[in-house]
Amino acid sequence: GHLTIAIKEFLLSTIQQLSFVQRFSDRSINFFSPYVEINFSQYEDFQFNHAFAAIETYLGAKATDKAKHLKASQVQESKGLVLKREETKVRDEYEGVNVWWESGTDTIGFRTFKLTFHRRSRDIVTDSYIQYVVEEGKSIQAKNKKMKLFTNNPSSQWDSSKTSLWRYIDFEHPASFQTLAMDPKKKEEILNDLVAFSNGKDYYKKIGKAWKRGYLLYGPPGTGKSTMIAAMANLLNYSIYDLELTAIQNNSELRKLLTATSSKSIIVIEDIDCSLDLTGKRVKKESNLTSLEDGEKAKEEDKSFVTLSGLLNFIDGIWSACGQERIVVFTTNHLAKLDPALIRRGRMDMHIELSYCTFEAFKILAKNYLDLDSHPLFKKIESLMKETKIAPADVAENLMKKNREIDADGSLNDLIQALEKKKKKIQPAQLDEQKDKNRGKMFKAFRMLF
Numbered sequence: 001g002h003l004t005i006a007i008k009e010f011l012l013s014t015i016q017q018l019s020f021v022q023r024f025s026d027r028s029i030n031f032f033s034p035y036v037e038i039n040f041s042q043y044e045d046f047q048f049n050h051a052f053a054a055i056e057t058y059l060g061a062k063a064t065d066k067a068k069h070l071k072a073s074q075v076q077e078s079k080g081l082v083l084k085r086e087e088t089k090v091r092d093e094y095e096g097v098n099v100w101w102e103s104g105t106d107t108i109g110f111r112t113f114k115l116t117f118h119r120r121s122r123d124i125v126t127d128s129y130i131q132y133v134v135e136e137g138k139s140i141q142a143k144n145k146k147m148k149l150f151t152n153n154p155s156s157q158w159d160s161s162k163t164s165l166w167r168y169i170d171f172e173h174p175a176s177f178q179t180l181a182m183d184p185k186k187k188e189e190i191l192n193d194l195v196a197f198s199n200g201k202d203y204y205k206k207i208g209k210a211w212k213r214g215y216l217l218y219g220p221p222g223t224g225k226s227t228m229i230a231a232m233a234n235l236l237n238y239s240i241y242d243l244e245l246t247a248i249q250n251n252s253e254l255r256k257l258l259t260a261t262s263s264k265s266i267i268v269i270e271d272i273d274c275s276l277d278l279t280g281k282r283v284k285k286e287s288n289l290t291s292l293e294d295g296e297k298a299k300e301e302d303k304s305f306v307t308l309s310g311l312l313n314f315i316d317g318i319w320s321a322c323g324q325e326r327i328v329v330f331t332t333n334h335l336a337k338l339d340p341a342l343i344r345r346g347r348m349d350m351h352i353e354l355s356y357c358t359f360e361a362f363k364i365l366a367k368n369y370l371d372l373d374s375h376p377l378f379k380k381i382e383s384l385m386k387e388t389k390i391a392p393a394d395v396a397e398n399l400m401k402k403n404r405e406i407d408a409d410g411s412l413n414d415l416i417q418a419l420e421k422k423k424k425k426i427q428p429a430q431l432d433e434q435k436d437k438n439r440g441k442m443f444k445a446f447r448m449l450f
């Protein structure tokens, strides 16, 4: 939102300023010096200049290895130190061109950067170098960005400020694609898709499509859908917006929420089949309102609910106009229950099935939990896994260490017992249903956090 606009504005104003600087410089240079100077101020017309911050980040990263005086700041605990140099002058080289940056302050006391370069390299500096610096700086900033997990507040609690729509906590989930147990080929396909998407700015522009991508994750409980979302966020350094549809009343509230999300984010709607019923109306909530309020509510409900078409239109429509990268993820336990309109190709770009644990997936878990590549008991587990269905979550539970020490034999035997127990009970459908009921939304949200 604001950042990109600010940078666009900045670039525009830079171009205007440049022509001014150039005209001015041209005159002076011819007489005094072969060098051109451009000044960047921390504030432009009393508005914070985001490009200034990007330049600062870029320069900070540029010369840390050479600098003698380093100022370290820790952006996020897990992200290591970001080093900044305190020296005021930095030399940089770009496509064989030498430039110098010098930091200072202007007459009002705002901080500035002065960029100096030879006038024969003026074209390359003004045409591409400055933009390169701003973009590099932005991408370094993005890498150091703190990820957040947002949840929408019930619309009854909204006030006029935008901040009341979503509440957030810092997102520090350890999930990664490396530790995700699933078919390695499928995993790679998804990874490539995500990376291509996040680097696809120019491509999406070229083909005239909005820079967004939809993933539908489906599969039984405990197969890694939520874990994959966390892994996606970690991979791309995106924040997560966990959209709870039952906490809002109608499509216009939905629109408000979605427009208040930032770019580089993943918008998640878990259990889409439970959030919207098939006629497109929102699922009735159990209410503990008094009877009078109940009546009012019922009247209201006729004209106000979140509809499937409202959701889809928004995702297809307005967002296309804001031109920033966003990922939408829907999850469900029951693919068959979903409205075909929702899962039509093109709407959800990729359908990803997460399923019961295969032997391949088990090996990843064994590596994660027990640090094992092979073990005599693997054979038995392999054959048992072919005969029965077990969710990766249940496998993981058995492989977790029970005491202080990792006990591979004990854990694998536990798993074998669990598999044999499952094999005897031949009622997987019933079992799943019961599990579904037990895993309420709260529980899922809870698990996402811990």
Ligand SMILES: Nc1ncnc2c1ncn2[C@@H]1O[C@H](COP(=O)(O)OP(=O)(O)OP(=O)(O)O)[C@@H](O)[C@H]1O
Residues within 6 Å of the ligand: 179, 180, 181, 182, 219, 220, 221, 222, 223, 224, 225, 226, 227, 228, 332, 333, 354, 391, 392, 393, 394, 396, 439, 444, 447
């Ligand atoms: N494919 C997997 N790879 C690694 N760990 C997994 C996988 N699936 C499940 N787990 C483990 O099981 C736990 C529960 O999994 P997760 O919450 O991702 O399941 P889910 O598919 O979202 O289930 P639900 O449909 O109930 O929301 C995770 O915290 C993780 O430790």
Ligand SMILES: [Mg+2]
Residues within 6 Å of the ligand: 225, 226, 227, 270, 331, 444
């Ligand atoms: Mg889940």
